[in-house]
Amino acid sequence: MDDKNKVHFVGAGPGNPKLITVMGRELLERADLVVYAGSLVNPKVLDYSNGEKIDSYGLTLDEITKTMADHVKAGKMVVRLHSGDPSLYGSVIEQMNELKKYGIKVERVPGVSSVFASAAALNTQLTLNGVSDTLIITRPAGKTLEKDDINELSRHNATMAVFLGTQKIGEIMNKVEYPQDTPVAVVFHASWDDEQVICGTVADIAQKVKDAGIKRSAMIIIGGVVDPVNYRRSHLYGVAQEPL
Numbered sequence: 001m002d003d004k005n006k007v008h009f010v011g012a013g014p015g016n017p018k019l020i021t022v023m024g025r026e027l028l029e030r031a032d033l034v035v036y037a038g039s040l041v042n043p044k045v046l047d048y049s050n051g052e053k054i055d056s057y058g059l060t061l062d063e064i065t066k067t068m069a070d071h072v073k074a075g076k077m078v079v080r081l082h083s084g085d086p087s088l089y090g091s092v093i094e095q096m097n098e099l100k101k102y103g104i105k106v107e108r109v110p111g112v113s114s115v116f117a118s119a120a121a122l123n124t125q126l127t128l129n130g131v132s133d134t135l136i137i138t139r140p141a142g143k144t145l146e147k148d149d150i151n152e153l154s155r156h157n158a159t160m161a162v163f164l165g166t167q168k169i170g171e172i173m174n175k176v177e178y179p180q181d182t183p184v185a186v187v188f189h190a191s192w193d194d195e196q197v198i199c200g201t202v203a204d205i206a207q208k209v210k211d212a213g214i215k216r217s218a219m220i221i222i223g224g225v226v227d228p229v230n231y232r233r234s235h236l237y238g239v240a241q242e243p244l
């Protein structure tokens with residue numbers, strides 16, 4: 001297989017090494033170089049590769065793309081490993097555009113996002129008939145985002161999944177317009193061995209998370225789906241109907 005003339009952007013999945021795709025694992029097994037996204041990628045996933053490994057944390061965009069381009073030009077098989085799915089808060093487009101300048105092609109391999117591993121940890125659905133048919137994926141303002149839309153987005157009574165928000169959970173809960181008793185869950189390291197789930201409400205989750213000492217690598221899920229009581233059956237089972 002000729003996969004040496006391009007960079008493979010691979011989703012590592014949420015952490016559990018069994019949650020990478022078969023395609024992603026096979027690429028890691030053949031890789032000469034893996035450039036991975038720091039602490040967000042479980043080291044156990046890196047164990048699939050015997051190649052050289054570089055942590056991209058603290059490197060500039062230029063350094064990352066030049067290193068990958070140099071290796072590809074030297075005939076090496078290169079994997080760029082992002083946590084979860086690379087299409088969510090993964091900064092892949094800017095890397096792809098830089099690689100294009102070096103004349104290097106890319107291939108994308110999706111991954112299981114941490115938002116889905118969090119739903120699994122909570123044993124719930126993110127969309128649930130009679131509770132919410134909408135999932136909002138967002139993040140709070142921070143170093144790389146001047147202003148967020150969390151307040152406006154919270155007016156739809158939809159399920160909201162907040163990435164990159166653990167340290168700002170107090171500010172986020174003050175900003176949202178959900179009723180104070182709306183269920184909220186924070187899932188730390190979903191699918192890792194040290195996974196932790198904290199459940200509460202808009203009113204008390206921030207204090208619970210602080211008490212638990214969780215400061216990063218967690219997903220915030222807000223909405224009735226976190227504690228589904230008054231949902232409606234989907235009628236998918238037991239009623240003959242046209243395929244959707």
Ligand SMILES: C[S@@+](CC[C@H](N)C(=O)[O-])C[C@H]1O[C@@H](n2cnc3c(N)ncnc32)[C@H](O)[C@@H]1O
Nearest residue numbers: 083084085088089113114163164189190218219
């Ligand atoms: C830069 S984003 C990368 C998201 C990734 N592309 C994905 O699809 O999961 C990092 C944020 O994703 C969330 N995250 C990543 N891995 C996680 C996990 N295993 N459990 C809970 N949240 C996680 C956290 O909110 C973290 O701050």
